[in-house]
Amino acid sequence: xxxxxxxxxxxxxxxxxxxxxxxxxxxxxxxxxxxxxxxxxxxxxxxxxxxxxxxxxxxxxxxxxxxxxxxxxxxxxxxxxxxxxxxxxxxxxxxxxxxxxxxxxxxxxxxxxxxxxxxxxxxxxxxxxxxxxxxxxxxxxxxxxxxxxxxxxxxxxxxxxxxxxxxxxxxxxxxxxxxxxxxxxxxxxxxxxxxxxxxxxxxxxxxxxxxxxxxxxxxxxxxxxxxxxxxxxxxxxxxxxxxxxxxxxxxxxxxxxxxxxxxxxxxxxxxxxxxxxxxxxxxxxxxxxxxxxxxxxxxxxxxxxxxxxxxxxxxxxxxxxxxxxxxxxxxxxxxxxxxxxxxxxxxxxxxxxxxxxxxxxxxxxxxxxxxxxxxxxxxxxxxx
Amino acid sequence: xxxxxxxxxxxxxxxxxxxxxxxxxxxxxxxxxxxxxxxxxxxxxxxxxxxxxxxxxxxxxxxxxxxxxxxxxxxxxxxxxxxxxxxxxxxxxxxxxxxxxxxxxxxxxxxxxxxxxxxxxxxxxxxxxxxxxxxxxxxxxxxxxxxxxxxxxxxxxxxxxxxxxxxxxxxxxxxxxxxxxxxxxxxxxxxxxxxxxxxxxxxxxxxxxxxxxxxxxxxxxxxxxxxxxxxxxxxxxxxxxxxxxxxxxxxxxxxxxxxxxxxxxxxxxxxxxxxxxxxxxxxxxxxxxxxxxxxxxxxxxxxxxxxxxxxxxxxxxxxxxxxxxxxxxxxxxxxxxxxxxxxxxxxxxxxxxxxxxxxxxxxxxxxxxxxxxxxxxxxxxxxxxxxxxxxxxxxxxxxxxxxxxxxxxxxxxxxxxxxxx
Numbered sequence: 001x002x003x004x005x006x007x008x009x010x011x012x013x014x015x016x017x018x019x020x021x022x023x024x025x026x027x028x029x030x031x032x033x034x035x036x037x038x039x040x041x042x043x044x045x046x047x048x049x050x051x052x053x054x055x056x057x058x059x060x061x062x063x064x065x066x067x068x069x070x071x072x073x074x075x076x077x078x079x080x081x082x083x084x085x086x087x088x089x090x091x092x093x094x095x096x097x098x099x100x101x102x103x104x105x106x107x108x109x110x111x112x113x114x115x116x117x118x119x120x121x122x123x124x125x126x127x128x129x130x131x132x133x134x135x136x137x138x139x140x141x142x143x144x145x146x147x148x149x150x151x152x153x154x155x156x157x158x159x160x161x162x163x164x165x166x167x168x169x170x171x172x173x174x175x176x177x178x179x180x181x182x183x184x185x186x187x188x189x190x191x192x193x194x195x196x197x198x199x200x201x202x203x204x205x206x207x208x209x210x211x212x213x214x215x216x217x218x219x220x221x222x223x224x225x226x227x228x229x230x231x232x233x234x235x236x237x238x239x240x241x242x243x244x245x246x247x248x249x250x251x252x253x254x255x256x257x258x259x260x261x262x263x264x265x266x267x268x269x270x271x272x273x274x275x276x277x278x279x280x281x282x283x284x285x286x287x288x289x290x291x292x293x294x295x296x297x298x299x300x301x302x303x304x305x306x307x308x309x310x311x312x313x314x315x316x317x318x319x320x321x322x323x324x325x326x327x328x329x330x331x332x333x334x335x336x337x338x339x340x341x342x343x344x345x346x347x348x349x350x351x352x353x354x355x356x357x358x359x360x361x362x363x364x365x366x367x368x369x370x371x372x373x374x375x376x377x378x379x380x381x382x383x384x
Numbered sequence: 385x386x387x388x389x390x391x392x393x394x395x396x397x398x399x400x401x402x403x404x405x406x407x408x409x410x411x412x413x414x415x416x417x418x419x420x421x422x423x424x425x426x427x428x429x430x431x432x433x434x435x436x437x438x439x440x441x442x443x444x445x446x447x448x449x450x451x452x453x454x455x456x457x458x459x460x461x462x463x464x465x466x467x468x469x470x471x472x473x474x475x476x477x478x479x480x481x482x483x484x485x486x487x488x489x490x491x492x493x494x495x496x497x498x499x500x501x502x503x504x505x506x507x508x509x510x511x512x513x514x515x516x517x518x519x520x521x522x523x524x525x526x527x528x529x530x531x532x533x534x535x536x537x538x539x540x541x542x543x544x545x546x547x548x549x550x551x552x553x554x555x556x557x558x559x560x561x562x563x564x565x566x567x568x569x570x571x572x573x574x575x576x577x578x579x580x581x582x583x584x585x586x587x588x589x590x591x592x593x594x595x596x597x598x599x600x601x602x603x604x605x606x607x608x609x610x611x612x613x614x615x616x617x618x619x620x621x622x623x624x625x626x627x628x629x630x631x632x633x634x635x636x637x638x639x640x641x642x643x644x645x646x647x648x649x650x651x652x653x654x655x656x657x658x659x660x661x662x663x664x665x666x667x668x669x670x671x672x673x674x675x676x677x678x679x680x681x682x683x684x685x686x687x688x689x690x691x692x693x694x695x696x697x698x699x700x701x702x703x704x705x706x707x708x709x710x711x712x713x714x715x716x717x718x719x720x721x722x723x724x725x726x727x728x729x730x731x732x733x734x735x736x737x738x739x740x741x742x743x744x745x746x747x748x749x750x751x752x753x754x755x756x757x758x759x760x761x762x763x764x765x766x767x768x769x770x771x772x773x774x775x776x777x778x779x780x781x782x783x784x785x786x787x788x789x790x791x792x793x794x795x796x797x798x799x800x801x802x803x804x805x
Contacts, residue, residue, distance in 0.1 A: 039805025
């Protein structure tokens with residue numbers, strides 16, 4: 001049945017994406033909720049939370065405040081927390097109840113900024129959308145506010161757009177990506193959003209090219225291209241592949257944006273975040289061109305990244321039906337997909353996705369660059 | 385935050401150590417029950433993941449509401465369709481539920497879904513199944529029936545009045561059974577209670593109904609009181625407040641109240657009381673200069689516990705409590721009056737994120753106090769811990785002594801403890 005999830009959990013929601021994006025910025029983030037929404041983020045969507053200095057709070061929304069539309073309590077508590085903490089920015093983040101009562105999160109942020117002088121952002125998130133939309137909205141809002149036009153670009157300057165522990169885990173994938181780029185002579189200007197800072201955001205327009213490593217970074221890349229003429233490559237470095245480096249050089253040369261994508265085929269099914277899944281498919285096909293690989297996306301699927309025959313999954317039922325088609329002998333996906341009864345009989349290659357399975361498997365997330373991903377590619381390219 | 389007499393309203397900080405069972409896990413205690421969680425996708429995520437981690441995922445499904453469904457109200461039809469599908473699925477697996485709950489989240493308080501009508505309609509179609517509505521709505525936290533109270537009421541709402549009463553008693557208020565080595569079982573037996581019942585004793589709904597035969601409900605934690613008020617009305621079972629205590633004299637007083645409620649003489653408890661008192665004083669001596677940090681998330685009445693420690697000779701470093709509960713007010717006043725030097729900290733206050741960790745040698749009794757204070761030693765103790773009575777004191781003293789002898793691996797401790805907010 002549509003929208004009925006019997007076995008799989010929901011993916012991380014939009015408000016977790018906002019919190020994740022603001023994590024490194026030294027701000028105060030407040031989810032306007034009673035407790036459980038913030039608990040989703042702090043307990044299940046943020047692998048960096050233990051020992052973190054990030055200031056993410058719950059507004060402690062109560063029924064009477066919701067019914068009476070009492071935004072003043074939230075505002076006063078935000079001001080008070082800010083007085084203790086001294087934030088660089090504020091993020092005021094919506095949840096399902098503010099959606100139902102029509103709370104104006106952007107208006108609250110404007111009022112907050114007027115009272116404190118601290119740059120403040122409001123997000124009408126509602127828990128009905130996914131984390132990648134949240135990260136994307138946060139990134140675009142921050143770029144719109146802080147990024148400034150640069151007199152000249154930095155040769156070899158590159159921004160990484162779209163890192164988040166929800167897609168990249170907390171195992172050093174983001175650091176390895178930066179090091180890989182630097183090893184090829186690139187200078188990484190902005191690390192959006194793992195390792196981000198307000199200063200980095202100010203300087204994003206100095207890059208020659210943007211590397212978009214997840215769908216979360218795509219809208220920001222388009223914004224930077226439109227406003228500052230910075231082209232992008234949408235692809236992730238997977239295994240030992242040189243593909244992305246080649247594309248970055250081409251894009252530096254001709255200033256044209258590029259995406260990694262291929263047409264779908266039967267044989268291997270990858271379910272995951274679209275850009276990493278596309279890049280993994282390319283790496284498998286580079287090793288074994290005749291193999292058929294379909295990418296199925298249950299998070300936000302971008303038409304511009306979608307290969308002919310790729311599939312949008314809307315819910316658990318659609319995933320179960322796809323797995324039952326008999327078109328695939330191998331499944332590369334989060335282990336929770338592998339546990340569905342319809343996956344029985346398929347060769348399952350584990351590719352944990354923290355945005356789905358959270359702490360169940362986030363310690364087992366593979367390194368995208370190097371031997372761990374190479375093993376996945378080798379296994380996938382071999383006969384089942 | 386730590387002004388000793390002010391429990392302030394603020395933004396809430398949720399440390400990695402904050403949380404407990406969550407209402408879904410509580411609802412799943414009903415034997416042979418199945419749960420349909422109806423909410424925006426986000427609301428069900430942590431419950432689904434925690435259920436997966438603890439092997440409870442098989443008895444809950446989630447119906448994710450869309451914006452269109454919320455605006456149009458069309459989800460009510462989807463609820464019926466989903467319930468039908470799930471009941472048939474479970475029946476096909478030989479696991480036809482006896483109780484089926486429709487679980488909703490905060491927004492339902494504003495949407496006003498007619499859950500009773502849905503339960504009625506489903507009940508007509510499946511007369512052998514009991515349909516109930518449950519709420520995960522922390523927006524009601526400061527009302528008379530917050531989620532932790534409401535879910536306990538739901539647990540016992542499926543009990544039907546028994547034709548006759550036996551000599552048994554029910555333990556209400558805690559979701560985890562009391563530890564079998566607690567003396568309460570022996571004391572109650574001596575008071576004539578042949579059976580001491582708790583919801584976790586039962587695997588079938590039929591067997592669970594035996595709780596309706598009990599002659600008395602013993603409320604050992606405050607969230608069970610509302611359920612007992614309703615059970616008194618519906619099932620005719622009286623109740624007695626017998627909250628977990630750590631001061632030996634309070635424990636004796638509590639047992640006397642239970643005896644009084646049962647209409648029997650209280651057995652001689654002097655030896656028990658002496659043992660508990662000695663456990664406190666001897667552990668205090670062994671710990672020497674090591675101080676105790678008290679956590680209201682692990683101990684229901686942290687000020688009563690702090691007073692027991694202080695009277696036993698311990699030094700209390702600090703007390704972490706978000707909001708004072710009425711049943712702890714007397715001991716709060718005692719602590720304030722007699723030990724004004726002890727800081728009282730709200731674990732969810734934003735200043736907790738900038739507070740310095742303690743450099744003193746301390747044992748924290750509970751996860752939040754352990755994480756927030758930075759105590760080197762932490763007692764591995766959550767809110768559902770099964771401690772009760774004199775043996776509860778003895779056991780906790782053992783745990784404190786053990787914790788004091790080893791450095792806590794807080795990260796591992798929290799990883800092993802599935803917490804839901």
